[in-house]
Amino acid sequence: MHVDADDLTAFRRELHRHPEPAWCEFYTTARIVEALRARDVDELHVGPDALEESDEPRMSLPDQATRAEWKDRAVEAGADPDLLGRLDGGNTGAVAVIEQGEGPTVGLRVDIDALPITESDDEDHVPAAEGFRSENEGYMHACGHDAHATLGLGVLDAVRHSDFSGTLKVFFQPAEERVAGGGPMSRSGHLDDVDALYAVHIGLDHPTGEIVAGVGGFLAVSGFEAEFTGSSAHAGAHPEQGDNAIQAMADAISNMYAVPRHADGPTRVNAGVVEGGTASNIVAERARMECEVRGQTTDLMEYMWEKTGRVLDGAATTHDVEVERTLNSRAPSAESDEELASIVADVAEGVEGVDSIMDHDDLGGSEDATYLMNRVEQQGGRACYVGLGTDHPGGHHTSTFDVDEASLRIGVETLAGAIEALSETDA
Amino acid sequence: MHVDADDLTAFRRELHRHPEPAWCEFYTTARIVEALRARDVDELHVGPDALEESDEPRMSLPDQATRAEWKDRAVEAGADPDLLGRLDGGNTGAVAVIEQGEGPTVGLRVDIDALPITESDDEDHVPAAEGFRSENEGYMHACGHDAHATLGLGVLDAVRHSDFSGTLKVFFQPAEERVAGGGPMSRSGHLDDVDALYAVHIGLDHPTGEIVAGVGGFLAVSGFEAEFTGSSAHAGAHPEQGDNAIQAMADAISNMYAVPRHADGPTRVNAGVVEGGTASNIVAERARMECEVRGQTTDLMEYMWEKTGRVLDGAATTHDVEVERTLNSRAPSAESDEELASIVADVAEGVEGVDSIMDHDDLGGSEDATYLMNRVEQQGGRACYVGLGTDHPGGHHTSTFDVDEASLRIGVETLAGAIEALSETDA
């Protein structure tokens, strides 16, 4: 199999030096596109062409100034200004397609964004010691999406040079950390003819050499913000003239947690951030909170969404304030297809360096690969989420997270092998 | 002055033996009407003719079966069945009018209903010892309205035999204990030409010999019931199928107490009775509560009424249940006219047995004489509420309450004297 471990490492390190947050993956997208152009793929859909067109702003889209800043930074780092011009407004990411004769259309989804975490500069932290620590201070690839993008490119290479017969589409998805990019990419049209989709995540507390052939248990999630707007008043002189945004929010919080449990399965609710008001002696005109609801299934999440919506309306009515709810992130639930998973398990057994194969594991959290997985399944296809073990010194989303680059080759060989195997089966 | 203390005592004792609750004052009304007919008054408006006509049921009207029971009891006790036939459906009470030439139209308002309290049968309790304890077990004149009705009759007699020149109207008002009768009587039309209105209350912790020339500080009040109707469900098997009436009510209670204070003056709110649900393992379909709001002024009470209405609606929205609010009682606020009060004070000084005159006292509670007072004032007249001291062994609304019958004569002489004095002034 065609895999150059050094190339993988080099590409991953370059992305690692340029971490970018959701919807600002300007440099990252440009570097991926540059690499794909060098490979002469059959189709290349970039930015707006890789996503659903929408009149609404993307969920969790940073403001224009922030985006402009990141675009400038990408230009400075050497990205093509013409290309960047097409990516603004929530249009990062890319889809690459290679066609190799008759056979199934197979997809691979990888995500590409980074986190607002300051990377460790400890000498024990390999990126610091070896000179590829983040150059965007305050931001970091602390969840391995640099490795994911590298896997996408590596698998494409490996499949190109394999006996795979069919079509391969690699989805470089933006804005996963805000659970915001999966929806628009899933509705781009590019998923609609995919017969089998793999998605992959590195780490997740599995060591190098372990493959999880089928991750499931994704909780469906909606992250949202609720802003309450009332009227301020002097709390001593005229309490009755206020319409108290803080009191309304407090009421809503209590009632959100009290939404009834559901017999069909686990649900979740959280009000994780609150802020509001201006002074202790002023009835607050404004308050806002950042919340989320989850469910074992999409239906259960939607039950929580509907019920918490009622709670917000009820609190607004009670306290005579306005409330506006904004959806920040959303992902459905999903399970991995067992047949696709067993193909991965079979292939992994023959991959050098794999010493442990888990049949199944539950994520217990949420991610928006599920949008792409659901889309494929709704069109009659199948989808499977694969875990690629890697020794990682720090936990995900911490400043000392890092991946064992030896796992990159293992991941490419496993995924490319599974994709190749699919061309031989009735995918 | 024409006052026969023995007659007063005898009449009061007869009413005391026949206590009847709000809107069921059948025997009481019949006895008053009989006494008035014997006096050949100029006009006598009974039952429906003494109240506003209304398509709505009276507030706090007992059900038909209860009313029928009380009517039967009145017949048994010797009341005229023909008369009783006119009183059903919330039409008890009477207005008597005597016309004695040119002069002001003066009103006196007394109330006539009793309470659901079992009267003491202790030998220290005078009605028990002297044989005029309640014959309607479980009910009792525990607030002195038997004395009030007697004062109404006594004052009418005394004025008839005095030099008073003008018109006197005596209002025998039903359903004060439920704060329900004052509204309908105030809108009967009989108040509309009244130039000066006195209302009177016995006791209130003032001893025999004390007159309070001007009671004020009546809180406006609305008593109401709220009934929540949701959907039941098995709390273990399908909590999500329930729309929880108890949870909604609990939410509403918390928020009702949290209605903002008002800078214009005192407000009050209370949820005094709750009940709901059927079993610990069933999500409650139904819950109800009995509540009240008050305000120093009618505006302040209405502020609380509007705000608590919002709270009920908000709780219903939050918990997806229906809520219905029913007004049980209502009275506005009022203050006593200072000139009318000073006439009372002046007259009282000359009444035998009066040894203390208070200029003013605050009630601190609510009563619906205020409806009649407000009505008179809205038409350009004046109104004053008078306190008639009496030694009362037990507190109001307790099983050992009783009045010192010596105060009846004092009350008649004071009130009749003030009314007579009004014909000489420019009332």
Next chain:
Amino acid sequence: MHVDADDLTAFRRELHRHPEPAWCEFYTTARIVEALRARDVDELHVGPDALEESDEPRMSLPDQATRAEWKDRAVEAGADPDLLGRLDGGNTGAVAVIEQGEGPTVGLRVDIDALPITESDDEDHVPAAEGFRSENEGYMHACGHDAHATLGLGVLDAVRHSDFSGTLKVFFQPAEERVAGGGPMSRSGHLDDVDALYAVHIGLDHPTGEIVAGVGGFLAVSGFEAEFTGSSAHAGAHPEQGDNAIQAMADAISNMYAVPRHADGPTRVNAGVVEGGTASNIVAERARMECEVRGQTTDLMEYMWEKTGRVLDGAATTHDVEVERTLNSRAPSAESDEELASIVADVAEGVEGVDSIMDHDDLGGSEDATYLMNRVEQQGGRACYVGLGTDHPGGHHTSTFDVDEASLRIGVETLAGAIEALSETDA
């Protein structure tokens, strides 16, 4: 196999005529004991001897007057007064033991109490039509425990006449409907040497001819009452003097539903009944509610128990009232042993009239057979809950519930057959 269907029917009908509520199964226990004495069993433990001794009153024990009434009724119905004398104070029920040589100790648990439901007198209702309708008006065997007790006796007879080698213990458990009798019987000592325990329930929406070989999914449950005691005050005159029991209870209700979900599995909470207060204008001195918490496991139920306890304490602190929580019912969770279940399934295949065998079903609710099941398992034994189908026209706990008596023979043959089979295996 020794089964007399007519005897089963006659015994069931006699119990059906004499339904008795939890801890008042005086006649029922007496009739069971009489029947057991006629059979000359090896050991017979009655009332206090069948339960754990305790200084605490039994959970959900009715008051002395109620118990005395039921005892009188039992005497009138012909029960032995001497025996009844031993049963008072929460000591109903019995354990019968037969010893038939070497072999395992096998238990069968049946429950014996009835419900406070008025039985239908419709002519379509078989007990009414055939003259064995409840003679204790307002009470009814509406959950089939009359059939359960009959099964207990029938199985004992069948096993006595079979080739079973070992010891059989039949547990006639009181107070299941209040989830109160299982705990005391489980700690009686009689379970401690049981190698295999069967429990049985008739109906549960399975038709005659169906056997559920292994019921599971019992939610652990605690039913409780919370009583709040504050101080009353006049809500208009002195709101600050009240310590508001209703407000405290409302606060607690909101917070109980808001106890965090648990990742380990389903939890439940409900405040199903509330009542409190005396009048709309009085700050309530007293309020109480009937509640329950559940969990998929006993640990999860205890998590809810602890958290709701905190909520009650917090509400009491906030509103300066006292709160007292009383445990009314409790049962742990349980699952059925698969091997015992498969023995039932195997035997059932050969029983005449069985036409459907379900491997497993989830109860989704709670019952306190789980106490006995857990006790046996803690001592190293195994336990299995069996569902015995019966056509039942009305649902459980409704006035038209009835069992198809043809299922009694099926139940006896299946359970006795399984018990006999156990003596041949390594139970």
Next chain:
Amino acid sequence: MHVDADDLTAFRRELHRHPEPAWCEFYTTARIVEALRARDVDELHVGPDALEESDEPRMSLPDQATRAEWKDRAVEAGADPDLLGRLDGGNTGAVAVIEQGEGPTVGLRVDIDALPITESDDEDHVPAAEGFRSENEGYMHACGHDAHATLGLGVLDAVRHSDFSGTLKVFFQPAEERVAGGGPMSRSGHLDDVDALYAVHIGLDHPTGEIVAGVGGFLAVSGFEAEFTGSSAHAGAHPEQGDNAIQAMADAISNMYAVPRHADGPTRVNAGVVEGGTASNIVAERARMECEVRGQTTDLMEYMWEKTGRVLDGAATTHDVEVERTLNSRAPSAESDEELASIVADVAEGVEGVDSIMDHDDLGGSEDATYLMNRVEQQGGRACYVGLGTDHPGGHHTSTFDVDEASLRIGVETLAGAIEALSETDA
């Protein structure tokens, strides 16, 4: 009378250019002290000598870094570094004493701090147009305390040159805007022999030429912060592991507003600022709020303080978190002495430029002059708060607030006149 209007204007403008927030009045104190030294007063108590010694940090004391910054700024502006060294740690302010023979000890209290408001640079705004706009950007004398300090100096001068016989103490109080300085100054000992105390406020919507001879209706107030500390957890993966600080705070807010009204008079409560939590998917470990309670009397404020304390404890218990309450500000209620007020009214009649004298006005808010007023009264003295009208274009606490400097002379003459008059009466 010795009053130089130009000097008053010059001094006021200099203070206006150097606004400093509570406990950071370094330059202000230094300038006042410098002016007092030039006048050779009999006693001068500066910083710690003007306040109660305390081991506790002053309420609302800014952190060390902030204080250091303000001290540096004062040095730059020309203040004496040696003096400043004594003022740190919440020890700003001064008390000046002049002794002029036999007679009463009279006090005058003025406050000296400014607000965190950016001053208008509009050309209509006189300080901007005439070059004495704030030089401490972001801070402003937006409530007239620059004028107050000037009045203190002016009155001292005028009294020195008058026939006043007795002792005059002028209290230059720090940290009024945080309602924090009055307590420590009141307990300094310097008030304990004061027979009559005047306090003064400029503006308050009264025009130039109007004197309010007796302001009252100060609400007692306590401003506080409550910080909740629980445990964070992933809201999706392990909601049960969190102890939710935001949920606890929300619960407390709802219950604080629901503290019962009090029959003795108005009370207030407000949660004016909230913030907490880190992310929508994390159960919040920490949340805090800034609140206040008020009462018409100090007792009523303390009732609210005690009740809201219970609420915080209850919420902490319910949600298993810690809560810490910090008092930020406190002031008792007060009323003005009528005799001192009438002296002011009498004197004001003779002051040139006074064209309107109000007998009394209610503040409706809070301020901590009441601490000094109460202290004097507790020692048998009397106290009166005087309103000095001034045309002010913008409202208090707005960026366009300014005073009409013509009112400075009026204020000095009125207050010095009243003080002089006191030496002739039996103060």
